[in-house]
Amino acid sequence: MLSDLDDTLLCSGGHYPAGLDKRWPRKAIYPGVLAFYRELDLGTDEGDFRSRLGNLVFLSARPHVFSDLAERSSYAKFAHLLQAKRLHTMPTLLTGDLKTGGEMMLRGDMEPLAQKKAQNFLEFQALYPEFDFIFVGDNGQGDARAAELMAAASSPRGGRLERAYIHIVQPIDRTHRGRHHDTPESAREAWDKAGVVFVETFVDAALDACSRKFISPLGLRRVGVAAKKDFEVIQWAPDDRRKDMRRQELDDALRRLNRALVVDYGLDAVPLCEACAPLSVRKKKSGSVQVEGTIEPGRAVHTPVGPGIVISSRTSKDIGLVYEVALDEWRLCDRNPARAYIPSSQIVYEQSRRKALEAFRSSKPEPAPTSASDADWMALSEVRRRTDSAGSLGEAAGRAQ
Numbered sequence: 125m126l127s128d129l130d131d132t133l134l135c136s137g138g139h140y141p142a143g144l145d146k147r148w149p150r151k152a153i154y155p156g157v158l159a160f161y162r163e164l165d166l167g168t169d170e171g172d173f174r175s176r177l178g179n180l181v182f183l184s185a186r187p188h189v190f191s192d193l194a195e196r197s198s199y200a201k202f203a204h205l206l207q208a209k210r211l212h213t214m215p216t217l218l219t220g221d222l223k224t225g226g227e228m229m230l231r232g233d234m235e236p237l238a239q240k241k242a243q244n245f246l247e248f249q250a251l252y253p254e255f256d257f258i259f260v261g262d263n264g265q266g267d268a269r270a271a272e273l274m275a276a277a278s279s280p281r282g283g284r285l286e287r288a289y290i291h292i293v294q295p296i297d298r299t300h301r302g303r304h305h306d307t308p309e310s311a312r313e314a315w316d317k318a319g320v321v322f323v324e325t326f327v328d329a330a331l332d333a334c335s336r337k338f339i340s341p342l343g344l345r346r347v348g349v350a351a352k353k354d355f356e357v358i359q360w361a362p363d364d365r366r367k368d369m370r371r372q373e374l375d376d377a378l379r380r381l382n383r384a385l386v387v388d389y390g391l392d393a394v395p396l397c398e399a400c401a402p403l404s405v406r407k408k409k410s411g412s413v414q415v416e417g418t419i420e421p422g423r424a425v426h427t428p429v430g431p432g433i434v435i436s437s438r439t440s441k442d443i444g445l446v447y448e449v450a451l452d453e454w455r456l457c458d459r460n461p462a463r464a465y466i467p468s469s470q471i472v473y474e475q476s477r478r479k480a481l482e483a484f485r486s487s488k489p490e491p492a493p494t495s496a497s498d499a500d501w502m503a504l505s506e507v508r509r510r511t512d513s514a515g516s517l518g519e520a521a522g523r524a525q
Contacts, residue, residue: 125164125180126245128261129198131293133157133182144264145293147366152358154291155374156326156351157260158205162212163343164258164333179255180215181248183241183270195219218244234266234300241266242273249283256284258338260329262291263299268311268320272302275318287336288320289329296322327351327377331384341389348381348394355397371397375420379436382422386433386450390460393422393433418445419471425449426472429464437468447471 137150261267
């Protein structure tokens with residue numbers, strides 16, 4: 125595991141020359157990044173990783189000067205995170221030098237930084253040729269170019285760069301692409317070939333890593349849970365408008381995560397950071413509530429065919445609001461949850477997944493008033509399944525009629 129520091133592990137706050145990112149409070153740890161490191165170190169082995177040595181190395185552009193002040197500051201931060209049990213191991217730090225730092229500060233040239241990080245990688249690779257590597261960086265100061273150079277130096281006999289996750293802190297077209305790439309398109313082609321992936325959040329990075337079997341589905345879920353917790357401990361000013369924007373960005377990533385967890389891996393969804401709008405509800409005797417608003421993806425609900433988790437919703441001109449729900453107690457041949465498409469009038473919102481299951485097993489709740497019969501929405505589900513790529517649910521229902 126190789127990683128950059130500024131704007132990758134923690135936000136620089138846009139303080140030059142550390143980094144560019146002003147979207148988060150300065151020195152805030154990005155949600156999910158520490159859990160992502162841990163899961164990459166653990167891999168797909170669900171054993172006790174605490175008995176294993178950690179493999180985490182930071183490649184920094186900070187110069188090795190001033191009586192090692194840069195290193196001392198970084199290691200003090202690592203020690204604090206380790207003591208707080210947020211960082212799973214004490215990492216190694218490989219620094220930059222004055223020459224590369226000077227080129228960047230005086231001329232704005234990121235190429236020496238990229239070259240220096242690639243050189244550090246080669247030296248580390250020579251020490252540990254039996255390892256393959258994953259690199260995590262950002263697109264503010266040459267990390268994408270460094271990853272391209274690392275991939276070019278990889279050996280087919282071992283010590284190759286398998287993937288690079290680049291945290292987006294500025295528009296991708298502004299990413300340093302090196303002097304030999306004349307256009308952004310040629311750089312993109314080289315990055316794709318090198319396995320460079322640009323991500324908005326580390327939840328998105330974990331989704332890609334799980335799809336490539338770098339981490340396990342349970343590990344993927346742990347990254348989502350940790351990202352939510354990390355967001356909640358970030359200190360924001362009371363009037364900081366950035367908080368809602370970053371929460372929405374993370375919630376969007378958690379929705380993508382929940383779709384994969386529920387549909388692809390048959391796991392519980394991760395709660396969102398905050399519901400986008402309060403629900404208008406009507407209490408029922410069973411302890412559940414009848415929904416009169418919009419339910420966020422990832423919420424536990426009760427349906428006429430049992431409890432489940434909301435994956436998505438859409439509005440049909442003929443039927444109104446319809447939810448796509450992954451059902452807890454209905455499984456397909458591949459053990460993934462079956463999905464149903466259910467009008468909002470037949471959805472009962474539950475405060476927790478446990479309560480949804482208890483409500484289903486103890487007593488069937490009163491059916492919500494609706495103009496559609498069970499046969500109607502069961503037929504609708506079948507139509508939706510057969511016409512998944514056809515567009516809106518209303519169009520599919522129209523063809524069925």
